[in-house]
Amino acid sequence: MEKRDTLLLVDDVEVNRAILRGIFEREYNLLEAENGDQALVLIEQYHDRIAAILLDLVMPVRDGYQVLEALGRRGLLSELPVIVITAEDSAASEVRAFDLGASDIIMKPFEPHVVRRRVQNVVELNLHKLGQQERIEEQAAKLRESNAVMVDALSSIIEYRSVETGQHIQRIRMFTRVLLEEVARCCPEYGLDVRRIDMISSASSMHDIGKIAIPDAILNKPGRLTDEEFEIMKTHSQRGCEMLANLDRMGDQEYLQYAYNICRYHHERWDGRGYPDGLKGDAIPVCAQVVGVADCYDALTTDRVYRGALSPEQAFNMILNGECGSFSPRLLECFKSVQGAFAKLSQEYADGTRRTHPAAMQLSAAEPSFGEGELDSLQLSQMKYFTLLRYADATVMEADLTTGLYHLVYLASSDFELLRGSGRFEEAFRGFVENAVHPDDRALALQLLGEYLDEFFNEGLMRRSRTYRVFSHATQAYRRCEATMLRVDTGHPRQRKVLIIWKDADAADDAAAPKLADNAALGALLGGVQVCRNDQWFTMQKINGSLGALLGYSEDEVREKFHNRYLELIYPPDRDDALRQTRQQLQAGDAVELEYRLLTKDGRLIWMLDKGLRKMGPDGSEYLILVLMDITQSKQAQEELRRTIERHKLIMEQSNDIIFEWDIERDEVLYSANWEKKFGYEPIREHASVRIPQVSHIHPEDLPQFNRLMRDMAGGVPYEEIEFRVADAAGRYRWSKIRAAAQFNETGLPYKAVGVIADIDEERRATEALRERAERDELTQLYNKSAGRGLIEDYFAKRPAQEGAALLIVDLDNFKQINDTYGHLFGDVVLREFSSELRRLFRGEDILSRIGGDEFLIFMRGVPNAEAVERRVERVVESFRQMFRHDVLRGNPSCSIGIAFCPGDGQDFETLFRHADIALYGAKSRGKNCWLRFDAATMDDSFGLGAQQMVASTRIESGEAPDSAAQGLVEQAFRELQRTDDLEAAVQAILEMIGRRFGVSRAYVVEDSRDGRCTTNTFEWCNDGIRSQKPMLQQVEYETLGGRKAYLSLFNEEGVFYCPDLQLLDREEIRDLLTRQDIKSTLQCAIRDESGFRGFVGFDDCVIRRIWTRDQIETLTFTARLISLFLLKRRAQEEAERAAGNLRTVLDHQNAWVYVVDQGSWKLRYVNRKTRRLAPEARAGAVCYRALFGRSAPCEHCPLGGEEQAAARGTEMYNARLGVWALVNAAAVQWEGTPCHLLTCQDITDYKK
Template identity: 55%
Template sequence: MTGRDTILIVDDMEINRVILRGVFEADYNLLEAENGQQAHVLLEQYHGRIAAVLLDLVMPVKDGFQVLKEIGQSGMISEFPVIVITAEDSVQNEMQVFDMGASEIIMKPFEPYVVKRRVQNIVELNQHRLNQEELIEEQAARLRESNSAMIDALSSIIEYRSAETGQHIRRIRIFTKALLHDVALSYPEYGLENSEIQMIVSASSMHDIGKIAIPDAILNKPGRLTKEEFEIMKTHSVKGCEILAGLDRMSDRQYLKYAYNICRYHHERWDGRGYPDGLKGDSIPIYAQVVGIADCYDALTTDRVYKKAIAPEKAFTMILNGECGTFSPKLLESFKNVKDIFAEYSEIYADRSVPKGESSDLDISEKNHHREAIDTLQMGQAKYFTLLRYADSTVMEVDLGTGIHHLVYAASSNFSALKSGDRFEDVLKNFAEKSAHPEDRESMLHFLGPDLEQFLDDGLMKISRKFRIYDRHLKTYGWCECTILRISDGHPYQRRIMLVWKELKEAGELKQPGTSRIPGTGGAGNLLGGIQQCLNDKYFTMLQINEGLENLLGYEAWEIKEKFRGHYLEVIYPPDREEVLAQTKKQLSSGNVIELEYRVVARDGQIIWVLDKGNLVTGTDGKEHIFRTLINITQSKQAQEELRLTLERHRIIMEQSNDVIFEWDMKKDKMLYSSNWEKKFGYIPVMEEASERLLTQSHIHPEDLEVVEELLRDMGGSMPYGQAEFRLADRDGCYRWYKVKATAQFDRAGKPFKAVGIMADIDDEKRASQALEEKASRDELTGLYNRKTARKEIEYYLERRDPKEMAAMMLIDVDDFKLINDRYGHMFGDAVLQEISSVLTRVLRKEDVISRIGGDEFLIFMKDIRRVDILKSRAEKIRESFQSMFRQNMTSCEFSTSIGIACCPQDGTRFEDLFRHSDLALYDAKSRGKNGYSLYEHSLSEQGGGFPGILPAANTRIDSNEEQGKKINDLIEQIIQKICEEKDLETAVDSILKTAGRHFGVSRAYIFEKSEKGCANTFEWCSRGIRPLAEYRQTISDDQFEAHCKNNFDENGLFYCPDIAQLPKEQKEALELRGIKSVLQCAIRDGGECKGFVGFDECVIRRMWTKDQIYALTLTAMFLSVFLLKKRAQDRAEKTAAGLQMALDNQNSWIYIIDPDDFHLIYINEKTNRMAPDVKTGMYCYEVFFARTRPCEECPAKNISRNINRTMEIFNPVLNVWTEADASLIRWGEKDACMLSCHDITKYKYHRKDDGKWL
């Protein structure tokens, strides 16, 4: 069932196809046909993908019974089930369709859900059946392997008994396989399939099983057997059959048949001189003959107790010459083709050799398949034509019984008239009139008419007469002998003959080799072009040429002989030489005339195209000569090449284009398409009778046939241009949208005679457009139809409604929906509306129109309602479903609904009338206390145009829960207090999550925070029995996090989903893995950027949070966000500061930071601290480093606020060092500071004298 994903719906009623499409489109790819003929076309193309066929019986063009019959005859009935869906309720019809192979019958009208389940069950059963068939085939293969093992065991017994067999059995199998493959290739009439060959090869092992009954003294006698002993030895074939007959309980009877026939007949011979039964010719099974040759060859090429082995070459010749008995001529031709294979494997599997593996005999068929030699049929034909060429006669075969005739071989163009005419009598008449001498015409027709009939009646084998035939080259008549030969196969009523025409004239003297100029041609010869006479050898050695050929090539005769050794082949353009040789050989095999086009190379290097027309004659030297006339066709070839390149450019453009170009010949009603059609669609398009077959037998979607018919009608009328959009099945059986643009061509009378157009694939654009239209037609919250679309659908139905058909409109209003919104909030209200849409979709049928027309108001239109009680039942079911909503959720809210119903046609046939009446019925249901339904009655008083106001009933008000609100306020105060009092913020966060989670009874409360490594779960609290997220190794990548923030959080940073089943598949599956049923998350934002989120999961039930609960949780998340962001910023600052200090401490410079206003130290790095360990921050730099009482005059930090950066060299007399000081203005904390980095340059400022003092 691999790839069977398509259901074919065959029904002429569009409404039925629409209903069935709605049932199956979510699970299957669908194909549709509106008549049996179109169904047949689709089945032929896509039967390998069909899972089931849903078939109507009563249809135009071709009904369901005919379709069933064709499916059964084609064998497709075993591939897929056919389910008949019909309104014809009769026992006779049921019996007939079941007898024809239908799997099930479903009566109309039907319940869509029931149809879906029954079809799915049948499809699954069919899949199971097909799987079982595959399993049975596998078991049969294993059984065959077991049989093969048993055969090998029996063969081994024979090998142990017979001293000379050795690997005889294995070689026989290999030889048999090789020869059978060649026979199958060369003689298709034997019908040898690969599976059959494998079975025969296996059965060949049993050919000598009867030797087990031959006494050892005879079986292993080292010498020639006596006559009596040989008679005993000959019984081994019959004895073997007796053994095999005892195995008749074997399940594989076909195998046993092959083994039996091989064992009994492998010693029979073609001439009837074999044993045991003396069969003759084709009465011997072909496979037994094959094993007989294999057995002979092996006996000759291996050592036996009574002889030594002979060479394979000699054994091969002995078998062909009949020294081992006569074999079938066809079989011997195949034997010649496998000569090398026999020799190779007889060496590989010689008795004293041990092959390395079993793989050597597995590729025999490949060797046969790829052999370079021509097959046996081609060889026989080649021999036949070789004889005809030798005889130099024109030959014609005629079957007077059937009238079939054909010219086998034409020795010259003088007999070309024998190709004209349909009947043999017409051919003879044309030939006599055009070619026979006027005085011989009557006698020729009599000879080939009444005399021929008498010839056949008398049972003669040969008769001849002479006639004069016109010679087209010599422009005169010459004598010719016509011989009639009977073709006899022994059949008394066979009337097949062969006519042989032999020209009786002496050949002129032909010059011996040596290129020379043909004399006497003059201007006439030049007009003909180049003329030459050459030998029919492998070089086309030239004997004579005319002046025209010299002019064509630019060479004189002596130059050709000197430069090319007279070889015309060397004058031919090198890439064309092999083709010229091959074509010359091919054309001369069927006549003495050749006509070729190829290129030659002139003296100046120019490539010249020539047309070569030649005749083959036999010279006085006994050799074959060709007279060639060469005509320069370079200009026409260049024009052809330009045309070819132009066509090639068009082909390339078409291959790269996804569009199809078509042409419609209106007079012939024939369509032609560009070459890319079949590559694109995978099937042959409708061509003949296009205007009719496109509408009945094409791959066009049934709903679009009207559009195509209109386009054809417009193009066939006076419209110069037309276009249409329709769906067409592609190579995979899927419908795609195409746009056709066509332009008509008009004749001189102004009538259209042809249309040319282009067909473009617009499926992506069309489906995108349909998706936008679908989105625009739907209510954004519930996904139901909006008011405008619902009205359009209903009015469309009412305009086309069958007058006898009843329909109904329902108006549904949720009772006290405003109070639900006020208490639980609009998010909860939206969830309620979404749940209502799910309830209505589940309760109602797919063909019903369901829409949301207002806030909490819904409109239902039900088509084809048979009885009013069905309406009441459906309304009651809707009411009960509303009451059961959210019962499993943590909410005390109860739901009810009021329904008003108006029926069509009794309450109106227009949309406005039905809406007004159902509106009045709804008001009546409300006035009765709500939570019920009411059918419109004329007694109901009119209440005006719009929808009536909702009157609250006495017991429907929902009080606000002040105590619950007080608890929520207390919770918020606790959270704020914990944040303010707890010194360890992380401990506080854990405590807050625990408090909030327990207060609201959620399953899990957690925080995800974004970092450089992704978004990770940093805090979590779980209620008892709930697995923590840490066990799921929850880390969200940056891409996933960004997508989550963008797609899920609203403008307030809130993501609320009471039921994860409403989420996209991938997101839903991810949450299901964590056991989540409902989720509420609040974003952590910093400067508008999402940095994480606080989440609350419900894993036990679907959770509906109230407005106050959502507010409290959102506020909790907001408090946590603020403090978490502050804590993370502080952590980052401390980490940055620690990193900066480490960097400064590891510098090989004295670095310190001062306040630029008063020069007190703010920071000292490690190297500075080692140099001056007593220095502390807060001291003044000029005091501790320079022992001064006031700031240095030349300080680099002076006026640093203006300079920003400053570098200078400073000598420190206290430390006796020179430094290069870099001063930079930096930001330290919340104020400006100056960082000084001092580098020791003392060694560059001084040098030592010899006494070691500094200068």
């Protein structure tokens, strides 16, 4: 069973999803949908991974009730529990949700721990149910295996009782399986999957079970049965059904239904002349039809008491020609395909060979109803074929002249009844000629069996006709018949299959010979008109002069060198394909169109377009009239285009990014193959702007910005990029970055958007992990003070006007006594346990932070009223009081809490914190072990002075002083890197800060070259008295160090190379390099990205052989990763800036005036070539309105001064200086690291006149 570790959250309100996300994100992988359609797409993709669905009822597009209905129709509710979370508390709503299949209903608002527990209960029950179903299936498989053994035993009773059966039962099984597999391939409408084929094959063993009731005198009688005896024999099918009806206690009803149908109906025939019920056509179950053919074939090819065995070929012909009764035409077509397999099985399982038993078959479900409904395409084609034969009034025979097998497909008249023989084709045809053809014409007719036939195949002819007289029983006279032989081209040189058609010669159309006037206009065509015989060489009847001139050959040269064979003029590598295409197209009609190359006399290759028409000649052979045209120039252009496309494809395949192209007018998107490689499913291609917002795999939070990007591209914004999350094949959201650029048509309107989608998941998650670690308190994993404050201030910057909030400060009473009495380690345990309790009691969207040793800050957003907060605070106080047993701690542990509410007590962090702090002092003053909310009427700032002293005295560091300095170092490094614009100066400053803090001799950064062959020291800080090594460590090749692989092997799985004593290093080349730098001990931390190793950050001690502590290693490693993350980002930015040079080239080739303007100074930063030609004084550094418009002040209608949406739509402006009207689009961009605006101006002067 697939691991089910995913919850699907379906709610159109982002806040509701955020609450649920906070509850479950640590336990489950989460997928999110904001409407019912998107939810159904995700369910369809990931239903085998989803543990439960949390569904809101009221949503746009498709509501929760409709989602439940859709899941019910698809049969998914049995494996996917749905928990409805809604604010609708009416009884009717609950009844409807449960009736539609909901597993549980949770009303809003809800308690987080209650939701978590109820969801866990539902998930565990469902997983238990699914596990039980798997065990039941295993037991059912064992039962089916036991049933199979019983069926074998029962079949053996019949087999050993009848002297003629031998291994008949075993062969029937094998024949049935082989024929069923072919039927399943050719006739999918029967629904024959592997399970059903196994079941029917096993059930076929019971087809003759009723013979156990037939007297031995009849069953084993040598010779023909009398009519009375045959009637008794025919009862075996009914007797068998009566026996099977008593086996219903076996429990497998589907298997018994198959066995019953096979036993009763396998002697029924397609035309209704079978027994016992005279069923006709598809009224006969397909399982019985197949076993009927298998039984008939086995009866013919094995020795019976009344006659000897026939050859497989003879039996095959008898069944096809209806001598054993009528079978389904479709079934006979399948039977033809397995003729070889049947013959092989007849030999392998012949009577007297070792008996084998098949594996047990797997059974389930019910007997399907086959053949119902409308006709399938194959059946309809066969009906049309026989209708055409009736209309043409022609007798048709299909023959394989290699094996002698034949099949009389359609008999138009009894005059050809002699063709229905039971031997090989030659015997049947010779018997027909000798008894039905006029004596004077017999030699002509029998040519079919001699050189006439050999010539037909050797020359590769497709059609040949002869006319001779055949005796008519109706008129008692001979009539002229045209016998036409058509080659069935299988593409195999050794196969000789034909269709022979006999038709009244008087009714046949006279085939006119292909006549071509010696038309000068036709001859003047580039390749002319050429008449060729439709044989295997396309033999030319006459060489066209234009063709000879084109190739440089005379008519005599073509005759002597190429034997008038047009195929030999074709370039050898193209011959087989030209021949194959001609045969294929002629099977569908008389017209041919193909392209190939001809080889001229001087060795040049020329491309020809060949358009031909098939005609019948006076000699009864087919001819092709070919119109030839030289298309060499157009093919060369196509080849150049193909090479360009191939180069483009190779570039795309080398990239890990996804390249896309959005056709804005058709609203279709093309993607490179990397999409399916990366995400594992097909993307949305058609109606993209409509379907992506509704049913895509994009995270709902990222859909608004994705929709905005599509609107901007369609509105004419030249360039834009965003970061978003999209679910992969495993249901995990991956971070991606999309960069898109618009393409404009000649009228200045966008018609396409092209760009790339890059995978930034590892980079983004690494950044988030580092930020998370920098923001979290190491002991409790709650937010630290600065991170908690930052989140609260972010909330106040975006707080809805009427939303309420509460800030709580929690202080553990007398915590210093716990530390002093039980030690700091025990105190740490208390703090961790209390933090876990806080996480359990508060919601996922609440902000929990540790602001001191024993002091915590809690911020609750979106609180409905003060009573809800007070109830939660009461539970905090009570929970800590009950956390430890009485015999664990001396005294009663307790906490005190101060509360301040927003907006009543303040609307910013500083005010609320001060008031909550004052309230906390009040709680402490009242004897602790209680909570108090701020009251402005009874508490003032003077009251707060004592509070500050009181609270300050309780804040301890819980014995974690050694780690606090390290934590502060990490935070300081993170802030330095995050806030700086000069990364190089920041890295240098951090290296110095680390070096002095830990007393190392040298701190440095080493970066690999692009190809990874060498490495360079890019940053270095040296302590006092330490010699710089940076000049000596430039472009150091890894080969001089024993190879790059050898150096990388020094780093462990965490990317750390730690060597406390250089003399212990066994790599001689590396040890020598480090020794030359006077290094005694080193610690190196790898710089890695998605492509692998990119360098390292190193710390050396050149004074002593240093033993680094674990805390020091962790701190240095974490700081090194911080540096590497920002450094890699800067290197990527530098790479992007190098790519910007290419962007300038692209912009210079745009058919528009494009320029970049500094955001504050109006100065031009870039001007493309077309703009420079129009306004030569427009140069980088010039003011845009002066250089382009000749003005002394900014333009009144400048798009940079208007609204962003207006700029995106475009502004029409008139340039009086240049005398042109322009449609101006503006977009904010980063140009060389500076905020700027990119302006694109399309000339619309002609439209304004």
